[in-house]
Amino acid sequence: MADDFMLEDDEDYEFEFEDDDDEMVEPDVDIENSYYNSKALKEDDAGAAVRSFLEIVDKCKSEKDEWAFKSLKQVLKIVFRTDQLDEMLKHYQKLLEFAEWPSITKNYAEKSIYNIVDYASSSTNAQFLERFYEITTHALHKLNNERLTLKTLMHVARFFLSQKNYVKFKSLLRQMHLLLSNENTAVTDQNRETHLLELYSLEIQMYSSLEDNKRLKELYQSSLRIKTAIPHPKIMGIIRECGGKMHMQEEQWSEAQTNFFESFKCYDEAGSMDRIRVLKYLVLSNMLCESEINPYDSPETQPYKENPHVFAMTKLVEAYQKRDIKEVEKVLHEHRQDIMEDEFIRQYVDKILYSIRSQVLLEMIQPYSTVQLSLLAEKLAVTTEIVEQSLIGLIMDRRIQGKLDMIHEIYVKQSPLTILSDELTKNTQKLWSDIAKN
Structure with missing residues (x-):
């Protein structure tokens, strides 16, 4: 195991830090030998290593020597790894006190504490984490280090977000927005914008859970106005996914497809499994914008075409692009659980069916000047009511020029000139009717 507190959760946002303990400490041969002897015990006898490191702490703390700080860091790593x-x-609180010693530089203390926060954040024990973060935030007020405070509060915010504790989460948001205000000169402009994007991504996750679309739209637009930030790709994946969902709600299918593709690439770059979910959304939006391009044709998505987690959506888009209604319905039936388990996809399944029926109807009615709705329904294997609704939609969208004769249940193709004549007649009749009323 490396000396440093390294991230073990590949879903986290930060990267690994190098251990600079050896550069920090001035040589003291006896203490140094004890320190490295203690390190040698870590793998074989963790308990003995802890006792040995604590002996160094006891020897050095009266002189506020940095070897005490360094040894206590090792103790923290061991007891965390062994789930104590x-x-x-207990030892962490002591380390935070040591961080105020004159022998511990501000930069070294900041890096050490943040690495510990990173390391501890991989715990799945919510009770421990809440207490750990409480101790940390209390100590940060005394250390007066705004940069460390901001980075640590991001961790705490992610924890409360995962617990759906939105009251405490919103309180942290206010603190972080204050730290990131333009009046705070302790944060550079580029770092400010990078942190703001991360903050927006956290807020987006909360408001997505709360289904507050108005606030989501505001956050998405605010994030797009930031130009100089260099965020972690997962942050941009979250923001772009939000944009894709918003465009879907507004039925802007092409814009949604673009955002989902960007989100997929960002998640993929970050090594996040969220890429699988967003790939499904990309396939969904591809169908709804009636694209002729297979979503798996790009170099980025092609390796995932055979992924079992997207198999159902892959089969669906293949049937869709062949305009094979029966196959589309078969895939939806056979893979119902895989497709419908995602609430977001579930709300668009009817639109997929409407879209493919409309496209097939467009092809079917081309040879006819007049056609019975029952004939179209028979060919599509649906009810006449579904055919009627699809034709009305096509007429309203101006994708076909014709009208429905509801008495005789037929569709009648019309030329542009006939449509214009009918509209003039209708408008004239309305005008005379209004005059007669007056």
């Missing part, structure tokens, strides 16, 4: 979480909290 109460012990970790």
Whole structure:
């Protein structure tokens, strides 16, 4: 195991840090030998290593020597790794006190504490994490380090977000927005915008859960106005996914497809499994914008075509692009659980069916000047009511020029001139009717 507190959760946003302990400490041969002897015990006898490191702490703390700080960091790593979480909290509080010593530089203390926060955040024990973050935020007020405070609060915010504790989450948001205000000169403009994007991505996740579309739209637009940030790709994946969903709600299928593709690439770059979910959304939007291009034709998506998690959506888009209604319905039936388990996809399944029926209807009615709705329904294997609704939609969208004779249940193709004549007649009749009323 490396000396440094490294991230073990590949879903986290930060990257690994190098251990600079050895550069920090001035040589003291006896203490140094004890330190490295203690390190040698870590893998074989963790308990003995802890006792040995704590002996160094006891020897050095009276002189506020950095070897005490360095040894206590090693103790924290061992007790956390062996799940002695109460012990970790006890030693962590002591380490935070040591961080105020004159022998510990501000940069070294900041890097050490943040690495510990990173490391501890991989815990799945919610009770421990809440106490750990409480101790950390309390200590940060005394350390007066705004940069460390901001980075740590991001971790705490992610924790409360995962717990759906939105009251505490919103309180942290206010603190972080204050730290990122333009009046705070401790944060550079580029870092400010990078942190703002991360903050927006956290807010987007909360408001997505709360289904607050108005606030989501505001956050998405605010994020797009940021130009100089260099965010982690997962952050942009979250923001672009939000944009894709918003465009879907507004039935802007092409714009949604673009955003989902960008989101997929960002998640893929970050190594996040969220790429699978967004790939499904990309396939969904591809069908709804009636694209002739297979979504798996791009170099980025092609390797995932055979992925079992997207198999159902892959089969669906293949049937869709062949204009094979029966196959589309078969895929929806056979893979119903896989497709319908995603609430977002579920709300657009009817639109997929409407879209493919409309496209097939367009082809079917081309040879006819007049056609019975029952004939179209028979060919599509649907009810006449569904055919009627699809034709009305095509007429309203001006994709076909014709009218429905509801008495005789037929569709009648019309020329542009006939349509214009009918509209003039209708408008004239309305005008005379209005005059007669007056």
